[in-house]
Amino acid sequence: MLAVRELSKFYQNKPALDNVSFNLNRGEIVALLGANGSGKTTTVQAICNLIEFEQGDIQFDDVSVKNNTRYLRHVGAVLDGSRNTNWRLTAHQNAEYFAQIKGIKPKHSRPVINKLSSQLGLEPHRHKEVMKLSTGNKQKASLLCALAYQPELMLLDEPTLGLDFSTVNELQQIISEQAANAEQGFLITSHDLSFIDQICDRVIVLEQGKVIFNGSIRELNQQMFRYEMKVVAEREHIARFQETIQLTAQGNWEQHCDENRLVVHYDTVEQVLPLLSWLNNQSWRPQSLQVSELNIEKAYRTLLANKEAS
Amino acid sequence: MNYFDLFINETKVHFFEMRQYWFETVTALLMIVGIFVGLFFGVKSLMPGMSEGDSLDGLVFGFLLWSFASSAYNAVAKSIIEDTQKGYIEHLFMCPAGFSKLMLTRTLAELIIGYGYLILIAFVAMWATDNWIDINFFWLFCLLMLAAPSLVGLGFLISGLALLFKKVETVGMMLSLAFMGLVALDGLPFNIFTLLPFVPGASLARDVIVAQQPVNLVHVGIVALNSLVYCLVGLMVFRRMEKLAKQRNLIGKY
Numbered sequence: 001m002l003a004v005r006e007l008s009k010f011y012q013n014k015p016a017l018d019n020v021s022f023n024l025n026r027g028e029i030v031a032l033l034g035a036n037g038s039g040k041t042t043t044v045q046a047i048c049n050l051i052e053f054e055q056g057d058i059q060f061d062d063v064s065v066k067n068n069t070r071y072l073r074h075v076g077a078v079l080d081g082s083r084n085t086n087w088r089l090t091a092h093q094n095a096e097y098f099a100q101i102k103g104i105k106p107k108h109s110r111p112v113i114n115k116l117s118s119q120l121g122l123e124p125h126r127h128k129e130v131m132k133l134s135t136g137n138k139q140k141a142s143l144l145c146a147l148a149y150q151p152e153l154m155l156l157d158e159p160t161l162g163l164d165f166s167t168v169n170e171l172q173q174i175i176s177e178q179a180a181n182a183e184q185g186f187l188i189t190s191h192d193l194s195f196i197d198q199i200c201d202r203v204i205v206l207e208q209g210k211v212i213f214n215g216s217i218r219e220l221n222q223q224m225f226r227y228e229m230k231v232v233a234e235r236e237h238i239a240r241f242q243e244t245i246q247l248t249a250q251g252n253w254e255q256h257c258d259e260n261r262l263v264v265h266y267d268t269v270e271q272v273l274p275l276l277s278w279l280n281n282q283s284w285r286p287q288s289l290q291v292s293e294l295n296i297e298k299a300y301r302t303l304l305a306n307k308e309a310s
Numbered sequence: 311m312n313y314f315d316l317f318i319n320e321t322k323v324h325f326f327e328m329r330q331y332w333f334e335t336v337t338a339l340l341m342i343v344g345i346f347v348g349l350f351f352g353v354k355s356l357m358p359g360m361s362e363g364d365s366l367d368g369l370v371f372g373f374l375l376w377s378f379a380s381s382a383y384n385a386v387a388k389s390i391i392e393d394t395q396k397g398y399i400e401h402l403f404m405c406p407a408g409f410s411k412l413m414l415t416r417t418l419a420e421l422i423i424g425y426g427y428l429i430l431i432a433f434v435a436m437w438a439t440d441n442w443i444d445i446n447f448f449w450l451f452c453l454l455m456l457a458a459p460s461l462v463g464l465g466f467l468i469s470g471l472a473l474l475f476k477k478v479e480t481v482g483m484m485l486s487l488a489f490m491g492l493v494a495l496d497g498l499p500f501n502i503f504t505l506l507p508f509v510p511g512a513s514l515a516r517d518v519i520v521a522q523q524p525v526n527l528v529h530v531g532i533v534a535l536n537s538l539v540y541c542l543v544g545l546m547v548f549r550r551m552e553k554l555a556k557q558r559n560l561i562g563k564y
Contacts, residue, residue, distance in 0.1 A: 011559070045559065050400055052556040073406040083397040083562060086323070093326055100319040101405045101412065103312070129330065145401075 001026050001185050002047065002153055007056035009042055009209075016042045017053065018209040026152065027183040029175060031196040034206035035301075040189040041080060043206070044155050047187070048077050060153070073102050076151035080158050080189075084142035087131035091122050091141035094130060095148040102149040113148050119174055120144060121167060135162040143171065147178070154178070156188045160195050168192075172199050193299070207304055225254065225265035225302040228294050229272055231279075232261050233286040241279070248274050254302070260287075265294070265302050313415055316407065320419040339427070343434045346373050350439045367443050371520050374432050375493040375512050380486050381424035382458045385417040386465030387482055391472050400562040409552070410466075410545060417462050425451055443520065450519050456530070457511020459537035463544025464507050470544075470551030473560060497536075498529050507540045 002024040009017040017039045024030050034040045045051045047058055049065060049072060057064050060071040078084055085094045092113055099109035117123055120140045125133055130141050139162045146154060154175075160168050176199055178184040190196055196203065196217070203220045205213035213220060231241060238260055245255055245264060253266040266272060272291060279286065294302070328335045350369060390413070393399040405412040429447055436442050468485070472478045489508070497509035498517065504510050511533045517523045555561050 042559070048400065048404055050403055050556065050561050051559045052553065069406050069408050071406075072404045075404065077401070077404065079400055079562075083400060086393075086396055086398055088327055088331065088396070089323065093323070097319060097323055098401060100315060101402070103315070103406065105315065 001061060002187070003059040003062075004043070004047070005057045005059065007043070007046060007053055007058065009039075009046065009051065009053045015209045017046070019056070020206070020209070020211055021056075022204050022211065022214055024153070024185045024187055026185050027179050028202065029179050029186040029188065029200045031200040031203045032187055032189045032206065033196065033203055034189075037208075038206040039209040040206055041157060042209075044077070044079070044157050044187070044189065047153075047155060048072075048075065048079075074152040075155065076102075076146040076149065076153070077155040078139075078142045078146045078157060078159055079155075080161075085130045085138070085145055087138075088129055090125075090127060090129055091133070091137075091144050092117065092126060094141060095145045098145045099149040102151070104149045109148050112150060113144065116144050116147050116174070119170055121170070136164060136167065139163055140167065147174070150178075150182060150184070152184060154184055154186045156186060156190075158190055159188060160190060160192045168195060175199055205303065212304065220303075221267070222252075223303055224299050225252070225267060226294055226299060227266050227269065227272065228290075228292055228298065229264040229266070229275065230261065230288070230290040230292075231264075231286045232288040233284070235260050237282075237284050237286070238262050241275075244278050245275065248278065250274070254305075313407070313411070316412060316415040317419055320416040321423065324419060324423055339430065339434075342377065343431060343438065346431075346435050347438045349373070350435075350441070366439075366441050367520055368516070370432075370435060370439065370441055370443055371445075371516060372490075372493050373435065374428055375515060376489050377431055378424065378428055378454055378458075379461055379489040379493055379508055379512070381427070382417075382421055382454075382461035383465045383468075383485060383489070384482075385420035385424070386413055386462055387468045387472070387478075389413070389416060389420070390469040391479065391482075394472070394476075394562060397562075403561055410548065413466070413469075414462075417465075421455070421458055425454070444522075445519055450515060453511065453515045453518060453533075457508055457515070457533050457537055460507040460511065460540035463537075463540035463542065466541075466544035466548040470548035473548075473551050473555040474558075476560075498526075498532065500532060504532060504536065507536065510536050 004020055004022050007017050007020040008015060020039065020043060032040050032043060042051065046053050049069060057066065059065070060074065063071065065071055085091070086097070089097065095113045096106050096109055100106065117126070120143060122137065122140050122144060125137055130138055133141060139159070143159060159171060163171065172195065175186055179186060188196070188200065200217060203213065203215065203217055204211060205220070213223065231238065233241070238257060241262060242255065242257060249271065251267055251271050253264060253271060255262060255264045353369060354366070390399070393402060402412055403409045432445065468478055468481055492506055492509050493512040495503045495506065495509045496513050497504040497506065498513040510529065514529050514533050518525055
């Protein structure tokens with residue numbers, strides 16, 4: 001359905017996108033990941049016809065989107081920030097308005113809007129203008145507008161921003177159902193890795209405008225460290241600890257030492273337990289010990305470091 | 311894409327906003343009438359000699375033309391600036407019919423609703439000043455619709471600049487003042503003022519509606535040509551600015 005071919009976009013001769021290529025099929029849910037400034041939003045904007053690109057092409061059903069707006073009938077989007085609704089109107093009024101802009105008459109869009117509104121928990125706020133809604137409900141209103149006309153391709157830029165757990169679950173369910181039953185394709189950018197983990201079939205990772213990974217979640221997890229242990233101690237203790245890691249650590253891991261600080265990256269919670277046990281049996285105690293799950297930004301850096309190393 | 315549906319869509323949204331923000335709707339109406347009444351009695355007290363006859367009729371009619379000119383220009387310019395501020399202009403650029411066509415249908419909707427406003431303002435203003443003019447509103451509508459595209463073109467031109475330079479409200483305010491001059495100028499028969507936007511349209515409306523002169527087809531042609539040229543130039547400039555804004559990723563940035 002969507003084919004991005006060697007897409008390049010430059011700002012003042014600096015590449016924002018550099019030869020980006022990927023496909024997205026009907027019914028497929030694909031995540032577009034990357035650190036801030038990696039080119040995610042630029043990619044989404046190019047697909048939405050909101051920016052002009054210098055090189056490459058984007059095709060929708062084998063037809064180039066250059067000088068063509070008809071394909072936009074089949075493209076829905078929730079863009080970043082709260083830039084998706086007229087805040088002087090209610091969520092329902094917005095949804096009907098945007099559906100009709102896409103050529104869907106109210107008699108056809110209304111049943112869909114009512115169903116989605118219930119699913120998203122917007123019914124109690126039916127008569128409130130968007131400006132009077134909370135941040136989370138504003139995001140739901142944006143989703144309602146984008147889903148109201150049942151586009152074949154949905155672009156969701158940070159859709160979970162400001163949503164509570166139950167709504168995130170509802171959203172996951174809606175996206176999965178729409179992809180399976182209505183054969184809608186989804187391209188989702190998000191920093192919420194667990195959200196991506198649970199619903200996406202495929203992941204594309206961008207770094208400085210280049211695609212550095214395009215594959216399944218499983219393949220991504222194999223290449224990306226998820227946890228980090230930071231230990232600060234005297235240098236001689238750090239050196240002993242490094243030796244222990246070399247001898248005892250299992251699975252995929254890496255370590256970086258900086259003076260009296262050691263950072264260890266690893267894949268699963270279980271990997272760190274023998275190290276903690278070893279630490280506990282020592283006569284010395286570290287000045288600080290921190291074990292944490294990496295946020296997506298840091299996880300990308302480990303992926304990037306792996307790419308550079310290989 | 312059905313343009314009639316787009317037109318209905320825009321009209322509906324306009325009415326939703328008017329209904330939901332009725333206080334704003336009513337105060338805007340009262341304010342514009344209040345300004346006119348103040349202006350009317352101010353002029354009358356300063357120039358006692360013009361208390362009767364054509365001059366006061368011209369003042370009332372000029373005010374109506376100015377109201378229309380402002381609303382026709384704002385139908386595009388203010389709309390695009392406000393949509394950017396409200397934060398959903400990107401989605402309007404994603405209209406399959408194209409942004410310019412969507413704006414043209416919105417403009418038509420706003421012009422028709424604006425004309426309804428104008429009739430209301432006309433009666434309230436004539437009642438408040440007790441200066442009644444015999445206005446054929448059907449003919450006035452036809453003539454203003456013929457002349458309006460020149461102002462719509464001007465609106466597109468300024469909106470195009472707004473896409474690139476963002477803060478152009480000052481230009482809009484200056485133009486609102488300039489419209490007072492434009493509606494007062496005489497652009498018919500052909501003279502240098504004919505080349506200015508809306509001037510021949512305003513002159514034709516004054517000749518036909520106030521002076522009750524028969525419609526001169528050559529003058530109608532001049533008004534149509536004036537409208538066509540400004541509208542086309544405005545659209546061309548807007549498209550060029552839109553392209554530049556897309557190249558520089560400025561759509562929606564405010």
